[in-house]
Amino acid sequence: MAGVARFVASSLAPAAQRFAPQAAAGVLRRILEVAIDGYQRFPGAEAVAQRYLDKHTEPQDALEAIIDQHVRLAGVQGFLTSIGGLITLPISLPTNLTGLAVVQTRMVASIASVRGYDLDDPRVRTAVITCLLGEDGVTDRLKKSSLPTSPLAMATAPVFDPELDRLVSAEVVGELIARIGGKRMAITVTRRVPLLGGAVGAGVDGWSTYKIGQYADKALLRRIRRPIEP
Secondary structure, three states, rough: HHHHHHHHHHHHHHHHHHOOOOHHHHHHHHHHHHHHEOOOOOOOOOHHHHHHHHOOHHHHHHHHHHHHHHHHHHOOHHHHHHHOOOOOOOOOOOOHHHHHHHHHHHHHHHHHHHHOOOOOOOOHHHHHHOOOOOHHHHHHHHHHOOOOOHHHHHHOOOOOOOHHHHHHHHHHHHHHHHHHHHHHHHHHHOOOOOOOHHHHHHHHHHHHHHHHHHHHHHHHHOOOOOOOOO
């Protein structure tokens, strides 16, 4: 797990400093690689999806179990620390930003896999990352036209759009850091109460993961796979 932390966190710092679309895309590409493909003892999304499909007769039951597992993982600070947390970064970032992004990305990718999407398809990977914005985040950006379309439309588009991928990456990295900043403020308020700060942090992470899982479940409907056009 320490290898995962170094692998992902080392690419996070430059993008967080610059917020350039290219840098943000590089960060999320690394997170996607770990979350979808797995790393050493950290199973990838397809392996997770298959494990739960093997355990449950109904795909929806498998999806609910996947969400439940990742909500619990998000709330366990020790796990988040081990895959992306207490690494000394040259900028002021919360310790669990990378770990939480990996957990949530693997959850969404596992949901997509259960629904029959090809996780090697770059269109699907863009859609997976977009789901990290959550329902409110996507809806707000669609209204403001800072996001042109929904995760479902991205995953089933006729062709992969690299410009859209970079746009989504910048939006998601900015949202992740803003979200963690809000959590830091909540923890600061409760810091003087023993153990309460940690409980608040775990609760915030778990709740945001649950909401993202519910949104991905609703947004990524089962679709017939279409090949990428040349």
